[in-house]
Amino acid sequence: xxxxxxxxxxxxxxxxxxxxxxxxxxxxxxxxxxxxxxxxxxxxxxxxxxxxxxxxxxxxxxxxxxxxxxxxxxxxxxxxxxxxxxxxxxxxxxxxxxxxxxxxxxxxxxxxxxxxxxxxxxxxxxxxxxxxxxxxxxxxxxxxxxxxxxxxxxxxxxxxxxxxxxxx
Amino acid sequence: xxxxxxxxxxxxxxxxxxxxxxxxxxxxxxxxxxxxxxxxxxxxxxxxxxxxxxxxxxxxxxxxxxxxxxxxxxxxxxxxxxxxxxxxxxxxxxxxxxxxx
Numbered sequence: 001x002x003x004x005x006x007x008x009x010x011x012x013x014x015x016x017x018x019x020x021x022x023x024x025x026x027x028x029x030x031x032x033x034x035x036x037x038x039x040x041x042x043x044x045x046x047x048x049x050x051x052x053x054x055x056x057x058x059x060x061x062x063x064x065x066x067x068x069x070x071x072x073x074x075x076x077x078x079x080x081x082x083x084x085x086x087x088x089x090x091x092x093x094x095x096x097x098x099x100x101x102x103x104x105x106x107x108x109x110x111x112x113x114x115x116x117x118x119x120x121x122x123x124x125x126x127x128x129x130x131x132x133x134x135x136x137x138x139x140x141x142x143x144x145x146x147x148x149x150x151x152x153x154x155x156x157x158x159x160x161x162x163x164x165x166x167x168x
Numbered sequence: 169x170x171x172x173x174x175x176x177x178x179x180x181x182x183x184x185x186x187x188x189x190x191x192x193x194x195x196x197x198x199x200x201x202x203x204x205x206x207x208x209x210x211x212x213x214x215x216x217x218x219x220x221x222x223x224x225x226x227x228x229x230x231x232x233x234x235x236x237x238x239x240x241x242x243x244x245x246x247x248x249x250x251x252x253x254x255x256x257x258x259x260x261x262x263x264x265x266x267x268x269x
Contacts, residue, residue: 007171011179018183018206022190022199030198037202044209047176051220053228056235060212063235068205068242075246076198079253097192101185108181118173121221128219128228141229148236155240162247 007050013043030076034069041065053128176217183210197249197259201242208238 017040021033041064048057126132137145183206190203212231219227253259 004171007175011175014179015182015186018186021202021206022186022194030196030202033199033202037205040206041209044213047179047213048216051176051216053216053220053231056212056216056228056231059232059235063239064205064209068239071242071246072198072202075250078250079198079259094193097189100192101189104188105181105185108185109178112174112177112181116174117177117218118221121173122223124220124223126220126223126225128216128225132225133228133232136225136229137232141233144233148233151237152240155244159243159247162244162251 003050007047010043010046010050014040014047017043031073034072034076037072038065038069041069051128052124052126055128055130055133173217173221177214180210180214180217183207183213195261197252197261197264200261201245201249205238205242208234 017036020036021040024032024036026032041060045057045060045065048054048060187203187206187210190206191200194200194203212234215227215231215234219225219231249259252264256264258264
């Protein structure tokens with residue numbers, strides 16, 4: 001019962017903060033969006049804990065709220081985006097965007113209601129803690145794990161090349 | 169009413185829609201990028217909830233890989249934005265309509 005109340009708290013927090021990332025009525029400063037994205041990610045980590053994905057909740061906070069958001073804020077400060085606040089949103093883009101997003105939500109909700117994927121499932125027992133996931137990563141998923149490490153190396157080399165002063 | 173798989177999936181769908189709305193309507197490259205992160209996160213939430221309710225941890229390993237790839241993607245994307253900003257002095261998509269530098 002308590003977990004149900006916690007689910008609603010975290011779900012509403014995630015959605016409200018997510019909406020404030022996209023459209024904040026008080027400020028159109030990118031720094032505000034970044035701060036609300038941090039709050040969204042932290043409340044989503046709460047949802048992960050409710051789903052017994054403890055390792056992923058920790059990784060979510062460390063990697064997203066820590067590393068990725070620091071990178072975002074660093075770039076925002078570096079670019080000094082001040083003039084953004086003066087421009088106004090085009091009405092046509094807003095209408096078209098709202099229509100397409102409404103259509104996507106309608107498709108999602110209709111298909112969810114039609115298929116009912118949560119019915120007749122066994123009672124969940126699996127717990128995603130570090131020991132279990134670590135064992136899976138180094139046995140079943142060893143090759144993808146190594147490929148991902150290679151991907152990180154490639155990304156690092158690419159970023160260093162891109163941020164050189166005289167880009168050829 | 170007990171909270172089940174559908175509840176989490178609806179939260180995930182709404183979050184995805186919010187991210188999509190941001191990508192379509194916002195005009196600032198950095199905010200577009202943040203909305204993209206929102207969409208990736210909603211996919212993660214859907215995968216974790218499927219993994220929980222189907223009693224199968226493979227979905228969580230998938231989310232681990234998505235988080236890693238997203239971190240690499242953010243690093244490369246922000247480096248691209250910085251490089252573009254050096255050339256054009258703008259991070260506004262309407263100023264960046266031509267391919268040639």
